[in-house]
Amino acid sequence: MFHKEGQRIIITTFFITAAIILAANFYVDEAWLRYTLQIGALIVLILILQFFRNPKRVAIKSFDEILAPVDGKVVIIEEVEEKEYFKDKRMQVSIFMSPINVHVTRYAASGVIKYSKYHPGKYLVAWHPKSSEKNERTTVVINTPKFGDVLYRQIAGAVARRIVNYAEVGDNVQQGEDAGFIKFGSRVDLLLPLDSLITVKLNQKVVGAKTCIATLKEKDEE
Structure with missing residues (x-):
């Protein structure tokens, strides 16, 4: 397919x-x-x-989990200052896609689209620290029942020259469904609440709509 x-x-x-x-x-x-x-x-x-392969995947939907939006390798897990939408500190998990990965973007969580914006930009290599601010990108925010607002950012790389984003403000989206496509190598950033429990490690390979990226911390862990 x-x-x-x-x-x-x-x-x-x-x-x-x-x-x-x-x-x-x-x-x-x-x-x-x-x-x-x-x-x-x-x-x-x-x-x-x-x-351009698009393997059929049926996500096991859960409001308590954030699933990987794409296939690839986790290259960043860190606390950052998110400057575009939240303007405060968030946990960032970044997934790098090589040209051999499936490049379908899938919704990491179910909810309602609150924000969707395209930014023209440069084409630095996708793992460059400034690529999330300087490169061509789209920023999408999903309002979820448990995590609140969750942001993901599709980032073009040195080879990727076209980002396709299907998210429109007001859409009610389902975890694991098709959210877009990035052509020829790129990166996706997830910006999560600070109290999220990250369940992946650096350099771990993840599968879109299958691998759990984060869960909610239990009260006794806080």
Whole structure:
């Protein structure tokens, strides 16, 4: 199953690949060159199909858990000053997606969209400390029943040049559902309340709509 955001590029790449294979058969006499062109075109097609794959996942919904919004590796867990929306301290968990990861963004929690804004910007590498403030990005805030307002930020990287965000203010969204797509390598930041209990570790690989990122602290832990 492939994501709808990849339909155009998949179809275009398919026809280009078919054209290269046919043209090589008719116009390239050297066998090694013909096979190189044909195999190269097929590899590009396979990579495009792999990038836009959209595995079906059914989230086990819970108001008490924040699920990973994307597939990737946890690269930041720290307390930060969130300057755009909250303007106070939050726990930040950042997940880096390499080009081989699934790039579908999924809602980390169920609730109502309170804020959704696109910011044009630069294309620093996604793990750069300033990428969450300087790069092209979208910021979305979900009002949840248990965690209150939860913010996630889709961040373009050095290769990613297009962010797709489906969240609109007033939408009632469900945990694990499709929230958008980031094309070709990027990062997603989660900004959570300080009393959240983070359940992942640095460098841990996470799976969108499956891995629990945070839960609520029990009263006796506070």
